[in-house]
Amino acid sequence: MLYYTLKRLGLAGLVALTVSFISFGLLYISSDPAIAMAGETASDADIEAIRQLYGFDRPILVQYFDWLQRAMSGDLGKSYYFRTDVSALIAERLSTTMTLGVSAITFAIVLSVPLGVAAAIRPNSLIDRIALFLSVMGQALPSFWFALMLIVFLSVSLRLLPTSGSDTWQHFIMPTIVLGYYAAPAIMRLTRTGMLEVLSADYIRTARAKGLRPRVVLFKHALRNAVIPVVSLTAVQFGFMLGGSIVVETIFALHGAGFLAWESITRNDLPTVQGLILVFSLFYIVLTFFADLLNAWLDPRIRIN
Amino acid sequence: MSNRVLDVENLTVDIPLATGILHAVDGVNLHVDRGETLCIVGESGCGKSLTSLALMDLLPTKAVRKIEKLELSGTSILGYSEREMSDVRGNKMGMIFQEPMTSLNPAFTIGNQMIETLLRHRNLSNDAARDLAKLMLEKVGITAAEQRLGQYPHQLSGGLRQRVMIAMTLLCEPELIIADEPTTALDVTIQAQILLLLKELQNEFDMGLVLITHDLGVVARIATRVAVMYAGQIVEEGTAKQIFENPLHPYTRGLMRCIPVPGKTKRGAPLGSIPGMVPSLIGDFTGCRFADRCELTSDICRQSDVSLRDPNVKAQAYRCIHGIEMLAKGEVA
Numbered sequence: 258m259l260y261y262t263l264k265r266l267g268l269a270g271l272v273a274l275t276v277s278f279i280s281f282g283l284l285y286i287s288s289d290p291a292i293a294m295a296g297e298t299a300s301d302a303d304i305e306a307i308r309q310l311y312g313f314d315r316p317i318l319v320q321y322f323d324w325l326q327r328a329m330s331g332d333l334g335k336s337y338y339f340r341t342d343v344s345a346l347i348a349e350r351l352s353t354t355m356t357l358g359v360s361a362i363t364f365a366i367v368l369s370v371p372l373g374v375a376a377a378i379r380p381n382s383l384i385d386r387i388a389l390f391l392s393v394m395g396q397a398l399p400s401f402w403f404a405l406m407l408i409v410f411l412s413v414s415l416r417l418l419p420t421s422g423s424d425t426w427q428h429f430i431m432p433t434i435v436l437g438y439y440a441a442p443a444i445m446r447l448t449r450t451g452m453l454e455v456l457s458a459d460y461i462r463t464a465r466a467k468g469l470r471p472r473v474v475l476f477k478h479a480l481r482n483a484v485i486p487v488v489s490l491t492a493v494q495f496g497f498m499l500g501g502s503i504v505v506e507t508i509f510a511l512h513g514a515g516f517l518a519w520e521s522i523t524r525n526d527l528p529t530v531q532g533l534i535l536v537f538s539l540f541y542i543v544l545t546f547f548a549d550l551l552n553a554w555l556d557p558r559i560r561i562n
Numbered sequence: 563m564s565n566r567v568l569d570v571e572n573l574t575v576d577i578p579l580a581t582g583i584l585h586a587v588d589g590v591n592l593h594v595d596r597g598e599t600l601c602i603v604g605e606s607g608c609g610k611s612l613t614s615l616a617l618m619d620l621l622p623t624k625a626v627r628k629i630e631k632l633e634l635s636g637t638s639i640l641g642y643s644e645r646e647m648s649d650v651r652g653n654k655m656g657m658i659f660q661e662p663m664t665s666l667n668p669a670f671t672i673g674n675q676m677i678e679t680l681l682r683h684r685n686l687s688n689d690a691a692r693d694l695a696k697l698m699l700e701k702v703g704i705t706a707a708e709q710r711l712g713q714y715p716h717q718l719s720g721g722l723r724q725r726v727m728i729a730m731t732l733l734c735e736p737e738l739i740i741a742d743e744p745t746t747a748l749d750v751t752i753q754a755q756i757l758l759l760l761k762e763l764q765n766e767f768d769m770g771l772v773l774i775t776h777d778l779g780v781v782a783r784i785a786t787r788v789a790v791m792y793a794g795q796i797v798e799e800g801t802a803k804q805i806f807e808n809p810l811h812p813y814t815r816g817l818m819r820c821i822p823v824p825g826k827t828k829r830g831a832p833l834g835s836i837p838g839m840v841p842s843l844i845g846d847f848t849g850c851r852f853a854d855r856c857e858l859t860s861d862i863c864r865q866s867d868v869s870l871r872d873p874n875v876k877a878q879a880y881r882c883i884h885g886i887e888m889l890a891k892g893e894v895a
Contacts (some may be wrong), residue, residue, distance in 0.1 A: 271626040343789075459664040465620055467679045467730070468652030471644070477678075481669045558668055 261553050261560045267366065267485065269546045276538040277328065279319050280531050289313075293525060294337060304361055335533035338524045343532040347514060351536070353423050354513035357432050357506070358498040364437030365444055373448025377456060388449065392442035404435045404508045421510035432509045437500055440494040451483035459481070485556050493541075500537040503511035566616070567770030568594040568655075571631035575612045575794075582844040585624070586612050588794040591870075594738065594770035599761070600772045601781040603734045603801070603817070604791035607840060608773045613791070614740045617772070618657055619647045635690060635737050653683040656731035660743040662724035666715035672699075673711030676730050683734045698729040701757060718858045721752035724742040725759070732763060738770045746782065757784055778821050782806060793840050796870060800878030810889050811840075811880040812856045850882070858884055 269453075286292050291298075291308040308314050312323070327334075333343035369392075376388040411431060412420040422428050455478055456460065464478045499514065506516040514533060521529040553560040563677045575587035587609040587739065594600045602610050616620045616629070619642070620746070632640045634654055640649065651657075667675060676695035680686055692711065693733055699707035702725040708882035714840045724744060731739060741760065745753035761784055764771045777782060781788055785802040790813065798811040821833025827833070849864035850856070856863070863883060872879040874885065880888065 313700060356576065404690065451814040457662050459659060462620060463659065463665045464726075465648075466618060466649065466651055466657040468682055469649045470648060471680075473678075473682075478667050478670075482667070549709065557671075558716050561714060 258553065258560050262550060265546055265549050269542050273542050276319070276542070277325055277535060278321065280534040280538065281324055283531055283534065284527050285317070291528065293527060328535065333535070334528040336521075336526055336527040337391060337519070338529070343467035343528050346529060347536055350512060350517045351512050352513045354499055354506070354515060355503065356423075357429060357436060357502060357511060357513060358495060360429055360433040360503075361498055362440065362491065362495045363496065364433050368437065369441040369445035370448050370484075370487070373445040374452055374483075376445075376449045376474075377452030377483075378452065378475070385449075388420055388445060391481050392445045395438045395442040397436075400435055400439050400504050401508060403438070404431065404505060407431045407434065408508075411449045412520040421508075423511045423513075428509070428511070431503075432511055433504050435508075436498055436505045442485060442497065443494065444491060446484065451486055452479060455479045455483045481555060485552055486557070487546050488551050489545075492544040496537070496541040496544050499540050500533075565596040566771070567596055567635055568592065568881070569631060569633040570617065570629065572614055572629065573613065573632075574618050575609065576620065576628070577622075577628045578626070579844060579873075584845070585662065585843050586794055588751065589615065590791075590794075590796055592772070592789065592796075593774055596737070596770055597765065597768050598786045599771040599773055599784055600765065601785035602772065602791055603776060603781055603788060604774055608791045609794040610776075610791055611742050614657070614742045614772065614774050615849040617740060618651060618655065619644075620651075620657075635834060649683070652679055652731075652736075653734045654736050655738040655740065656725050656734070656736040658741040658744045659729050660746050662720050662727055662747060665727055666723055668715055671712055671714055672832060676711070676733060677741070679730055682734050683841055687877075695729075696886060697727070697874070698733055699759065701763070702726075702729040702730070703755075706728070720748055721756065724748060724752075724756055728756070728759065728763070732767065735767055737771065738772070739764070740772045740774070743772045743776070744773070746775070746777070753780070754783075758785070760887075790817070794843055795851060795881060796876045797852065797882075798878070798880040799870070802874075804876070807846060809876075810878065811882050812858055812889070813852050814880075815857075815889075821864040858882075858888065 258535050290560045291311070291313050294311070295304045295307050298376050312320060313321075324334075331344050333347070335341065336346055339346060368451060372384075372388045372391070376382075376385040408420050409432065411418045418430055419425070419428050461474060461479055464474045471480070500518070502513065503515040503519045506513045507512070508517070514536070518530065518537075520526075521533065563611075570590065573587055573590040573592070574585070577584040577586050590613055591611075592602075592613075601736060604610050612621065612625065616625075616627050616672065617632070619627070621627055626684070628893070630638060632638065632880070634650065639650055650789070666672070671694060673692060676698070677688065679690045679693040684691070696707045696711060699710055702721065703723055705708055709725075710718070710722075717724075718726065724747075728744075728830065739760075742779055745756050748756060752781040757780060757790075759842050760771065760773075775785060781802065788798075788800060788802050788805040789796045790798040790805070790811065792813045798805065798809065798814045805814060805819070809818050815837070816834065816836040820836070822833060841854060848867060850868045853859045853863045859873055868883055870879045870881045880889075
């Protein structure tokens with residue numbers, strides 16, 4: 258297990274390094290950063306001065322390592338638009354996004370895993386049909402429309418929940434439902450498929466032939482093997498929620514990291530975009546790493562060669 | 563108390579399909595005594611495996627089992643609920659499957675899977691169960707048993723895994739073991755070892771053993787009695803000696819021609835084979851099921867169903883309308 262963990266950790270480190278290089282390069286792919294910083298009305302002399310000031314005239318690898326060093330100590334540069342530290346800006350927005358992401362993925366898991374298991378136990382039963390209906394709906398409903406419907410119904414008509422903002426936990430209920438429901442179908446279908454496959458496995462027949470109780474067969478012998486692919490999928494879904502919840506954050510006026518990314522892209526605020534890409538990517542890497550560890554714990558074939 | 567461990571009467575397994583009902587097992591009677599090995603032989607798809615699963619009440623959900631009598635050591639387990647059946651499985655009757663590579667759960671250690679079986683049926687401490695599991699592994703010839711308990715199935719070879727399966731099945735010392743082609747997936751050298759082991763353990767624990775196989779070599783080594791199945795029915799039944807020395811049913815005779823016998827089979831001469839194919843078992847069927855492949859077929863064979871009979875009362879029953887003299891005239895093995 259230790260060897261496996263170290264190997265995964267090494268791989269994660271390499272991926273992180275690659276991602277950092279790409280996100281650093283973004284600044285140069287899009288345009289000359291000195292021109293972007295100086296603004297539309299700047300003279301050639303101004304641009305040259307900025308180029309020298311920020312060190313854009315140095316060799317690119319030198320600039321990269323310099324940037325990497327600063328990034329590792331938490332300095333991601335200054336936002337062109339807000340004129341504040343990008344890291345502080347992201348940290349502030351990230352708490353909202355994390356709250357939303359964690360609650361949404363929890364909602365998605367709690368909704369989809371039990372439904373997926375129930376659907377697999379009795380294929381083509383009523384519960385299977387309901388699960389299928391819910392997952393088709395979740396896949397087909399555009400988030401923005403579902404969000405608006407919830408606002409109309411729960412906030413405007415019933416006056417149960419606040420429409421927008423992020424002040425109390427009640428503000429997070431509707432965004433959680435919308436974002437979680439969007440991620441649920443895939444998890445539900447994968448749980449159902451995995452469970453169906455595992456339930457027809459020879460070792461399940463063995464478990465029954467040993468006289469084990471149905472609940473032990475189901476929850477010990479079957480579920481453990483069925484959730485292995487679900488773990489990987491959930492990690493990816495979670496990562497996506499952190500970076501891709503722009504629509505939901507916009508509708509509910511939750512000023513999270515996704516919303517900040519969208520704002521910064523429209524404003525050409527490259528350091529912020531760069532910082533966000535780096536942070537989102539690192540999240541993905543960390544999540545994948547933990548998902549791999551969890552899978553190795555679940556499946557000894559991964560951890561013992 | 564009688565020695566009869568298993569007594570089955572009129573077992574039928576039907577599988578409803580889109581094109582009709584598949585009569586997979588049709589009116590099978592079986593009985594096994596303590597210390598006896600009953601081999602069920604027949605080609606693929608003849609209903610051997612479904613018969614064994616039906617005895618454990620582990621048939622696939624869509625299969626329909628009908629049975630008139632199912633007694634385990636004199637106790638009828640016919641009307642048992644799933645809960646009551648699960649008390650019997652692994653405890654009074656155990657099953658060994660064909661595929662040792664996939665029959666153990668990859669996510670749990672050998673020890674875990676053995677101990678859970680013991681704890682399910684016996685009131686033991688975890689340590690006592692572990693000691694018993696270790697003892698049983700040693701009994702099936704596994705060295706370094708302590709270490710094996712901590713290993714996962716994928717770390718073991720096929721032969722070892724089948725030994726583990728056997729050990730696991732024996733843990734609660736069942737009265738009856740059903741082994742469904744336990745050696746088919748193994749190397750030839752391992753096959754003999756596993757069979758020998760089964761035979762030894764059967765003697766030691768004085769169990770009834772139902773061995774399902776299509777390998778007549780296996781049957782010759784291990785069987786007390788033999789039931790030959792064809793297309794869902796038992797076509798001949800008798801002691802191993804009777805079946806091998808004096809097979810009566812044309813199908814059994816055909817099977818015997820398929821195996822080489824030292825001293826009897828001529829060098830270079832082709833081995834026998836049974837031409838034709840098993841008839842479809844979907845829908846109703848009248849007449850002898852072997853009629854299409856039999857050299858003795860006449861019109862009456864197809865007119866009505868043939869029952870299993872034992873005209874000479876020698877405990878060798880066969881399902882053919884022809885008399886013994888007529889059968890004996892058929893091509894001699």
